[in-house]
Amino acid sequence: MLKITNYLSLDTSAKQLINHLNNEKIPLTFSEHAVLTKLLDFECKIYTKEELLEAGWPDRVVAPTSLTQCISTLRRKLEPFQDIQLKAVARRGYQLHISEQSHVKVVSLSDSDTIRAAFFDVSLLVKIAGALVLFGILIIFWYGCEYHQVLKITSQWKSDKDIELNIGGIRESAKVFYKNDTDQLHESKWQKHIAPKTNQLKGLKGFSGFALTNGSSYSFATCPGYTLNDCDGQGIINITMLTPEPAGINMESFIPLSKKMETRIRYNRVLIPEGDIGDIVEHHYHADVYFPIAGQKLIRADLSISLVYQGENTGQIYTTTCITDEDCITTPIKLKTRGTFNQYQQSIGDVDVDVFFTKIDQKEFIKPEHVTESAMRFYREVKRMDIQEEELVFFRVHTTENTAVWIMPFMSDLVAWSRYERVQF
Template sequence: MVKLSKYLSIDLESRELLDESNHSRSPLSLAELEIIKLLAQRIGDVVSKEELNEAGWPGRLVAPSSLTQCISTLRRKLESQNDIELKNIPRYGYSLCVIESDELVLPKSVPQSEGGNASPAVNHLSRYWRWLAVVLFFVFLAGLHFSGKLKQTVNYLALLAQPGVASILNAETELAGQKVKLSQLRLEDQPDEHRSASHFIGSWSNTDKVFGNELLTRIFANDNNRYESVALCNQYEGECKDTQPLNLVRDRNTYSPLDLQWLSDTKLRMEQVTYNKILLDKFENPSQGLVEDIYRADVYYYGASKNVVRADVRLSLVYQSPARGTLVMAACITDDLLRHVSMRYQFSGEFKMQQKTVDGQLVKSFLLDTENVSFTSPDAISEESATIYREIRKSVLSNETQILRQIYQDANSGVWMLPLWGDTMVWAHRVEVTL
């Protein structure tokens, strides 16, 4: 029996969590048992993900999502315990924190008297340092508040806890008789499953009338559990030669065959009008010599009907240092049924950029503390437009922060995961402007 708190224990023999306050028991899997045992041995310490993986699945190589799902299950089994919290330490690991009302659990290095209880002098000293730490913590928070940085700090910590790109799996297939390289992205909070290339492009027809050149077709794809998105460059030779890459989104729960010839004709008609433009002087008083990266793309959502929704997207970044700067994203949404602007969505703010290599691909994450958000609701809306309306509305109401990821960049284009239909893959045309 391993004691966690006043009422909660781990019953090692029956492999259960025992709550003595109501005599309830929660069964544990083998992995959950070993992980909570390790965390209990090091209460208050941060235990790395590598150590937890080795404890839960010794000698086995498992996906990052296995640990995430195991921790999530443990949290549900601990949620009735007000004095225990399983904390996530972003980018490192987890910590089991226990708050006891009657006495302070001392680290093993603190001398203890016979019978395992700390001496009164040690207890008194511990309480003193505990209260001093609390006072200093609130002084620190007050300083952040009055300096105006408290909200910014909280938002930044929340962004750090967002899931990153867990894997980029590459596969080769054919489309209209030409070679295709498909890179499938998976985030840390998405299921550890690999879908075939035909899952994303197998329902397309009349591909030979749209595609047909000797250059490689390059595709980035993602299934975010609600929507499947594909970003496609039809002419790829070390960099994207396609002046208008194809970006498609569909509801993953609706089987929607797509006639590429019909879509091509529809795109041509809808793109006669450009509704969206970010002015180069959007940023006030830029310092001389700054460089602005401007990305433009059209993203199309299609379903079972003959109505498509177009998001005319602009993204503008100004770097003020190698890892910091200012960002604006704007999208104007139309559909072929109503044929006018139904929604306008824009947000901007300062970003901090982090980068890492995932499966040989450089991934940049832009952690954005949004300062200005505008969303113009539609006067009329079609069933298809309602899908993106709900996504944007939810984002406007709940998010003071955003995370945008760049998966690929060359001189004339870039591939992004943008907050449209969830995390949507977008291959955008790129222009660099010196201010």
């Protein structure tokens, strides 16, 4: 097989031209094949009529018109290939000229030689340009892909510090999650919101805790127990402070008030809508988060996440955010969402975390008839989420048999220790 261009070959054994663009085979006579082969020996060389007569009719004496007729027939068979020209050079002979444009022809996928030539028989400049284009496409794909977004969002957090919290007269260390540009990490940023004179809790002997700040708000989540794995879901405290002014939390009255608020109707018990059919396992996480502000009613956020796996790390996600105040005057401000999630394993500092990148498909916003002044900022936040948010990212930073600790994208960011329930349908 003799290659003429990237898409045209001369089959020397079968004496035929093969067009690899459409697998067309063009038969040649003995003389046509012999003359063309001679011309291909040295492209652009001018061969005399005598040389071509000897090649096409060896050991025979024929009239010069035989060569003229042969050249005419060859030209007709090569006519579809405009980059191949069989030229007559006056008083000298004939010359075969192959244009460089043949290098940019579309090649047949069935011809490995042609494919190799299309990729490698090009100039260094073309190769560099192609590599740059490919690199650019990969960069665009990388920056636009979901996994890059997960890495980018995760990299905004650090967890290389601990603070000491005094809860109910007990001092324990708490792991701190904070944004990269945050430097206000002294324990007083959290502790100043608890009134020291009323910071007493009977029966509390120890607790485990996590703290979080994004630079403007400060939150902590604690659970009774001497180690992180001792938490059984009872006695959890989740508090988030949204203003720098001390909230003046009276722990002696806060605990009974929070228990009273949590015994009211649970809006977020089960999130899977009626009508979903099949063997379904719902992984349900629920957290009560309190937002104390000095001189205002205590606000409770009833936050719920339900995961229904449809693959190893993918599935459906349901979230509900429900806002009430201590007197039930604002009852309730509620946002329900439904969508899909992909779960990734990442690290924040030395903490292994599960990242849930969620895409929201459905929303349901419930607006109360009356919103108190204390709850107005929460109403605006829930309404903003209803209007703007199409993607949410949740971090699960710790799990036990009955609980999990989450970083949730609510009121900017907060940490919450949740109770876990596995529900089979």
